[in-house]
Amino acid sequence: MLTSILDGILCCLTGKSANVVVPIETSEPADGFEFVEVKPGRVLRVRHIIPERPVVAEQASQGGVVHCKRKITVYRNGQLVIENLGDVVRSELLHCQNGNPEPSSTVEVELSDYSSSAPSTITPDPNSASLPGQRQPAPRRRHRKPKRTVVIDCERKITSCKGTHSDVALFFVHGVGGSLDIWGSQLDFFSRLGYEVIAPDLAGHGASSAPQIAAAYTFYALAEDLRAIFKRYARRYNILIGHSYGVSFCTFLAHEYPEQVHKVVMINGGGPTALEPSLCSIFNLPTCVLHCLSPCLAWSFLKAGFARQGAKEKQLLKEGNAFNVSSFVLRAMMSGQYWPEGDEVYHAELTVPILLVHGMHDKFVPIEEDQRMAEILLLAFLKVIDEGSHMVMMECPETVNTLLHEFFLWEPDNLSSASKTKPETAKSTEKTQNANGEAQPVAENKLQTK
Template sequence: MNYQIREEAGFRYVDEGQGDILLLLHGLFGALSNWDEVITTFSKRYRVIIPMMPIYEMPIRQASLEGLLAFIEKFVAQKGLNEMTLLGNSLGGHLAILYTFNHPDQVRRLVLTGSSGLFENGMGGSFPKRGSYEYVAERVAYTFYDPKVASKDLIDEVFEITSSIPKCMSIVGIAKSAQRNNVAKDLYKIQVPTLLVWGLNDTITPAEVAHEFNRLIVDSELHFIDKCCHAPMMECPNRFNELLDNWLVRHPIYDEQLSVTN
């Protein structure tokens, strides 16, 4: 999809469509392309916003979950966003959870897919090795049920990232920060409708992780997609969008506001 990358006050982001706000947060190795089908489908009826998180540009000392959360908070404040639906994949889901903890008044709905925060098997059990294209290709393919989804362009992008010592240090710092930040004891705080969409064959955040999120988040609904791994919105976009669309319709923000008012 062709979409404009906007720049404002040091932020780079996508802002497409009009209507209720869907704020999308990508994962550690994520990119805007991860959300192509979501943008195409939902920007016709919603305002879809995706901040490009500075995962590889952050100073090493700030390369952490806390540093990325502060970035998102500044972005939301800069854009004056409110009454949002947060959608997060992998690390982006973890950040969406933390944002909801800190700003419950701004979040109306939450969507998690392959979210970290309870348990994650990063890159198949090890951090990426620099200089080995074959290793990176294998690890990227590991995140998909169908290895063919791991296109050469995607592998090249991850290889370029892991070939940089500063970028690798940022990745390791953020990944370790995420592993330290277990949200289990605080998930009761999430009181907004929450959709969990999981790949049944997820190797990074396995199916039992989804069941645990479902158990700990009071108003949550869990759906699995078969023959799908860690990024359902990429690997099974039609089914992911169908589940998301149906759920959004059944949980309108307007009705939620009325119930709070009454």
């Protein structure tokens, strides 16, 4: 603690950060690590494993074709209306609770950044007479002029992704303060199953270079880094797995490359809202002050990031090289989270199958945010892990690995029986939604039949 304070004073006097992340010289390509220069002078460490696969005769999977036809309307009063039109999703994927096919459905929600405008419905007249126990008639909606309308009409083929196939690649993206080491259990597990895995360190994290300029850590700068990594290692079928802030980059890539991104996994990523840095945040303090507070910040991260705070969790935090970044990088990362395009409409436009994993004890991301994400997305499974928190992939690696592998192998059945295609993740989600009672009916129908 005293050392951190002295370093902070030195930082204030010299104007330089005392702890700067630099590449690890002992990392060699033979160990599965590569150093990729995404821009001149901007080098990212990447763990890239291509396992030795057995020579097998690959059979083309039939998979299933999903016809997506949605109309997304944003009104000036702050409402978002998503309409699944006609023969949208196949009947075996979208059912009513009684099991009958649902030809069309509509979900209407308020935008998260809308709080001060007038409500969308007309308030009943308090002076109107009504008999005791008599229900008020439904208020009539005024004619509204849409602010923006988006129509999606496409077909998407969804097949299972097996590790024995050489055209499948898994991309793992960490969040703020993390590193590729937090995915250690997942990288080892899936590489043993024959999957090709790619996990980069974001700029300023792990063993990647750390530019001493705040503009190097904006959302768009980091997204361009990951775009370069994706274009370098992408195969025919690519699955993106993101954690926390890393989920936003996976969403960005899925939106930019819809034909190449096959499936997406979002782990404790939060709601489908546009990113904007908080003006009242501890990370707005000067870098030297943050450096003095780094022991307290690390302790707070341990307390909020793990369901339990024992010796095992401390060791996991150390081995995962998590929250081991300079105060300058941490401050620049938090203040650079500006992504106005990533709103509800942006997420509703995604047609890729998505698995949402949430740790029940997560103190950073409330479960309501992931439930809202499940409502907005077209093809989404929500799985809540009771024993996990924000770092659930480190706390419960076996559970997370099983869920991810099951999702990778999932494909919609062309038969009319929806029960044959319903994975375990959907069953657990159904219970969670019913227990909380906060999910929209359309989201429940969607999740129950996958």
